[in-house]
Amino acid sequence: MSTLIVRLGESASWALSGSGSLNEGFKPLRQSDKNQLSELASQHPVTCLVPGEAVALQKLQMPAQQLRQAKKALGFVMEDRVVGDIDQLHFVAGKERRDHLPVATVDCAQMTNWLEIAAELNLQPASVCPDMLALPWQEGSWSIAIEGERSLLKTNNDSGQVIDTIALADLLKLMLSQPKADEEAEQQPALLNQPTEIIVWGGDQPIIDAIRALLPESIGFKHSARGWMPATNWIAPLELRQGRFAPQAKIGKLWKQWKIAIIIGAVWSLVWLTGQGFHLLQLQQQQQQLDQQIVDTYRTAFPQSRNVPNPRLQMEQKLKQLRGGVESGDFPLLMSGTSKALVSEKDFKLDRINFDAGRGELRLELQLKDLERVEELRKGIANQGLNVEVKRATRADTGVDVRIVIRRGS
Incomplete structure (x- = not known):
């Protein structure tokens, strides 16, 4: 069955897989396409591809017997491996490997924003995945799509990254200079596998020549000037629509199955909460005391500030001012x-x-x-x-x- 694939981001685009025009790649998304997309979405499943630079991919390495437990408690396991409040981050795990677990991390606010953009287009995507992981790929190859100033690189079914095109050749040279992994070693860590072939979509002649010049004779090279599309029957290796961001259709099915039990539980919860009214009042008083302590701490750190409506937000703004900015160049x-x-x-x-x-x-x-x-x-x-x-x-x-x-x- 065909799938409607919509790419979100600064340059939104779309395509219908299995439409017979796969080599043409994605079409720019215009305002006039909204009605057509809505009609197609009513007839085909929808997959949204999101900018890969907004999704951090990591390999969680640990003994095989611990991987399944780690998958059940990703937030706890990843706490020391990410920067930021883990309550504001969304973690998803891929398929367990011999010695590692692929994990994707994305900001919850960013995930919400993508789904809101899809809703504005009258789309309810069943799947959301980083765009570089949708590149066609086969065992032993690396796939590259050059799209103007940004390039997508996929080195494994669940591994990839987004690179500035200007740095693509240098990065490939660095990656290809690694010693080849010993496939027979029993304790071989989850390292980057060296390719036997590199496949490139798009790009002008100078960058294609630069990539070709890097490759030894042992690595094959293919180039297509046409656009790319996910392979037929492609399934996202790291599905972002899990947990709190699972499709509403799944939640609706669960609601039908558990509706009576949930209603009974809600009634008993209401009775219990009514009996806890006095205790709640005490907690509210304690909360007011804590809020005042937070304000006092902020004024101690920044004595020149008088009005403190939101101490946490103001503290973050002050710290950003102290850190200053850095050029991405x-x-x-x-x-x-x-x-x-x-x-x-x-x-x-x-x-x-x-x-x-x-x-x-x-x-x-x-x-x-x-x-x-x-x-x-x-x-x-x-x-x-x-x-x-x-x-x-x-x-x-x-x-x-x-x-x-x-x-x-x-």
């Missing part, structure tokens, strides 16, 4: 300097690379042979005029697990 500079240092380092395995535009930080997680290599790498990056901070260097059976944060030099 730091990425090419940080990537260029880091790549030069890593190219000379032959024995390493890159686990993850991430750029935080808000902080102007390039974060690397990799494995090195020993601690001496860690110091040599730190000096090599610093010699490029960058600030380097080694956040973690932990000995492991396969070497040293390292986490490095790189910033623009002062």
Whole structure:
């Protein structure tokens, strides 16, 4: 059955899979298309693809016997692995692997916004997924879609990222310089698999030539100037419409099944709450005291402030003012300097690379042979005029697990 696929974001677009025009890719979404989309949505299931840069993908590594338990308590397990209030974040897990669990994290407010945009188009998507994970992909290959200033990269069924096109060639060079993973090793960690083929959609000739020049003879290369579409019968490997954001249709079915039990429970809850009236009054008084303590703390930290209607929000605004802003254009500079240092380092395995535009930080997680290599790498990056901070260097059976944060030099 055909699926209506709608891409949300700054350049919204849509396509009907199985319509016989897959090679044409996605069509720009115009205001005049709204009625047609509404009609198609009444006849076909709807999938929304959202900007991948707004969704953080991670691999949760732990013994296989612990993965199932971790999947049931993602918020608790991910608390130390994310920045921000976990109550404001939405976590979803993919299929359990041998030694890791793929996890996607997205801000709840962002997820709500996407669903509201879909509702304005009279759409009720059954599935929501980061756009880079919808790229056609087959075992042993990497898929790339070049879309103007942004490019999508998919390295595994549930792994991918969004890259500035200007930095695409440098990043591929860095990723391809890793030693090939030992597929027969029993304790092999969840590392990036080297491809036997790279498939590219879109892009002008200079960037295509640059990518082709990077590849050794052992890696095949295919290029299509036409648009891309998800593969037939594609299923989202990391489905964002779970938990609190599950489709309403599923909730409606549950309501029919449990309606009587819920009504009885609600009646008993009302009776119980009535008996707790006095206790609630005491709690309200305690809450007022706590609110006053919060205001007093804020005024102590910022004595010049007189009016404090929302101390938490005002505290966040003050901290943002103290931190200042960072230019997102730091990425090419940080990537260029880091790549030069890593190219000379032959024995390493890159686990993850991430750029935080808000902080102007390039974060690397990799494995090195020993601690001496860690110091040599730190000096090599610093010699490029960058600030380097080694956040973690932990000995492991396969070497040293390292986490490095790189910033623009002062």
